[in-house]
Amino acid sequence: xxxxxxxxxxxxxxxxxxxxxxxxxxxxxxxxxxxxxxxxxxxxxxxxxxxxxxxxxxxxxxxxxxxxxxxxxxxxxxxxxxxxxxxxxxxxxxxxxxxxxxxxxxxxxxxxxxxxxxxxxxxxxxxxxxxxxxxxxxxxxxxxxxxxxxxxxxxxxxxxxxxxxxxxxxxxxxxxxxxxxxxxxxxxxxxxxxxxxxxxxxxxxxxxxxxxxxxxxxxxxxxxxxxxxxxxxxxxxxxxxxxxxxxxxxxxxxxxxxxxxxxxx
Amino acid sequence: xxxxxxxxxxxxxxxxxxxxxxxxxxxxxxxxxxxxxxxxxxxxxxxxxxxxxxxxxxxxxxxxxxxxxxxxxxxxxxxxxxxxxxxxxxxxxxxxxxxxxxxxxxxxxxxxxxxxxxxxxxxxxxxxxxxxxxxxxxxxxxxxxxxxxxxxxxxxxxxxxxxxxxxxxxxxxxxxxxxxxxxxxxxxxxxxxxxxxxxxxxxxxxxxxxxxxxxxxxxxxxxxxxxxxxxxxxxxxxxxxxxxxxxxxxxxxxxxxx
Numbered sequence: 247x248x249x250x251x252x253x254x255x256x257x258x259x260x261x262x263x264x265x266x267x268x269x270x271x272x273x274x275x276x277x278x279x280x281x282x283x284x285x286x287x288x289x290x291x292x293x294x295x296x297x298x299x300x301x302x303x304x305x306x307x308x309x310x311x312x313x314x315x316x317x318x319x320x321x322x323x324x325x326x327x328x329x330x331x332x333x334x335x336x337x338x339x340x341x342x343x344x345x346x347x348x349x350x351x352x353x354x355x356x357x358x359x360x361x362x363x364x365x366x367x368x369x370x371x372x373x374x375x376x377x378x379x380x381x382x383x384x385x386x387x388x389x390x391x392x393x394x395x396x397x398x399x400x401x402x403x404x405x406x407x408x409x410x411x412x413x414x415x416x417x418x419x420x421x422x423x424x425x426x427x428x429x430x431x432x433x434x435x436x437x438x439x440x441x442x443x444x445x446x447x448x449x450x451x452x453x454x455x456x457x458x459x460x461x462x463x464x465x466x467x468x469x470x471x472x473x474x475x476x477x478x479x480x481x482x483x484x485x486x487x488x489x490x491x492x493x494x495x496x497x498x499x500x501x502x503x504x505x506x507x508x509x510x511x
Numbered sequence: 512x513x514x515x516x517x518x519x520x521x522x523x524x525x526x527x528x529x530x531x532x533x534x535x536x537x538x539x540x541x542x543x544x545x546x547x548x549x550x551x552x553x554x555x556x557x558x559x560x561x562x563x564x565x566x567x568x569x570x571x572x573x574x575x576x577x578x579x580x581x582x583x584x585x586x587x588x589x590x591x592x593x594x595x596x597x598x599x600x601x602x603x604x605x606x607x608x609x610x611x612x613x614x615x616x617x618x619x620x621x622x623x624x625x626x627x628x629x630x631x632x633x634x635x636x637x638x639x640x641x642x643x644x645x646x647x648x649x650x651x652x653x654x655x656x657x658x659x660x661x662x663x664x665x666x667x668x669x670x671x672x673x674x675x676x677x678x679x680x681x682x683x684x685x686x687x688x689x690x691x692x693x694x695x696x697x698x699x700x701x702x703x704x705x706x707x708x709x710x711x712x713x714x715x716x717x718x719x720x721x722x723x724x725x726x727x728x729x730x731x732x733x734x735x736x737x738x739x740x741x742x743x744x745x746x747x748x749x750x751x752x753x754x755x756x757x758x759x760x761x762x763x764x765x766x767x768x769x
Contacts, residue, residue, distance in 0.1 A: 257765065312603065315607050316606060316607065317606040317764075317766055318765070319762070336606065337610070337611075338609070340607050340609045341609040343607070345607045347603070347604075350599075350600050350604070354525065355525070356524070356525035356528045357521055357525055357528075361521055365517050365518065365521055368514045369514055369517075369610055370609060397528070
């Protein structure tokens with residue numbers, strides 16, 4: 247279970263205008279601006295839930311994921327994930343979670359994918375029998391027999407993503423964070439990834455938290471949606487709740503646009 | 512340790528993917544330090560002694576510093592290039608894995624091409640030994656091992672400081688190279704030739720002299736005090752403040768946008 251309580255996080259951002267003279271000026275007298283990435287965020291997510299975490303660019307989605315996965319320490323507030331605070335018990339906490347950053351690879355570039363998997367097995371200390379079972383399951387579900395023998399650098403984006411997600415699942419995490427897992431994928435790979443995530447959720451009761459800009463992802467995978475904008479949680483409900491608030495009976499994409507307008511984000 | 516050997520083998524496999532590049536870089540590394548060796552050689556053609564140290568003694572000194580520097584660079588490369596690990600977001604990855612950060616940064620890069628330098632150091636070392644008339648015994652062999660171990664730890668410590676500062680600046684700091692590349696270059700000669708003040712700094716602040724000057728005196732029988740033998744191990748204490756600074760740095764880690 248994930249319980250987030252009144253979390254805030256502020257970043258100090260250097261600001262200057264364009265131009266050479268401005269750049270020189272900034273060298274001596276830097277102007278800072280404080281940006282509230284997260285402003286008093288609270289929510290609870292139960293075990294086995296699938297939650298879509300949406301909002302425009304720069305709303306604070308990634309910051310939230312980074313706090314929940316123990317990378318960042320918030321300024322204030324508390325967070326309890328299966329009885330632990332992520333940024334205090336980092337090592338114990340990350341054993342139970344899997345994180346996929348859609349834009350960054352976790353596979354070693356020059357070696358076949360299976361070598362990366364074996365390194366991850368040792369990093370997470372997965373027993374050999376369990377590793378074998380997991381690998382077999384993941385490989386058959388995603389049809390990876392051939393792909394995992396190829397070096398990562400020679401894979402297409404879609405193939406690589408089909409390896410990234412199992413790489414985060416080799417140690418049976420209880421919680422899976424997906425940060426834009428379908429970005430840049432073609433229709434076939436997208437659907438393969440979606441079905442796979444749904445399957446994993448059903449089989450292992452894995453809690454899944456998903457950030458994405460692709461509303462079809464949300465529609466296909468999640469029941470619950472948390473909408474965040476300018477660091478605040480604006481809505482927390484189901485897909486039909488969202489359509490109700492938006493007050494339009496149109497496609498989900500248009501509903502989201504309508505919502506963004508209403509909240510002025 | 513098992514995880515580290517796993518990292519080691521994956522890096523080895525990666526390197527073997529680009530055999531030509533590996534070979535040429537290794538040869539390049541060998542030649543670069545060979546130049547430095549020539550520099551020393553030509554200088555000693557004119558002068559027979561520097562501050563009372565003979566040619567072979569200086570070679571011995573330099574080869575040991577070069578060897579420990581190359582070991583540190585080979586295994587601690589992750590810290591040396593830490594600014595790139597921060598700016599490309601790789602450190603986020605490290606934070607979501609259930610292992611110590613130091614182990615993972617060490618494992619993130621292993622620079623096998625530094626074998627070129629280690630070889631060069633070895634050649635100089637053997638040459639230096641054959642030229643010098645050091646009377647070898649068990650203590651002295653131990654001293655040399657201590658010097659290399661202490662030097663590797665010391666240079667790794669400086670790399671860690673460098674990496675820890677990256678948490679605050681995001682970009683790397685060139686001035687830190689004074690302590691890494693600079694120390695390697697100045698380390699050619701026994702520290703005492705640079706004067707008393709430098710010797711004091713290198714004894715008490717950044718303990719270069721402990722891995723180089725004092726044990727060298729013991730090696731060439733200028734100072735028979737057996738304490739000098741263990742000074743390189745004392746220099747290893749330097750890693751503790753480095754580690755503390757690193758821990759403070761991690762607390763300040765802000766991650767980069769995604």
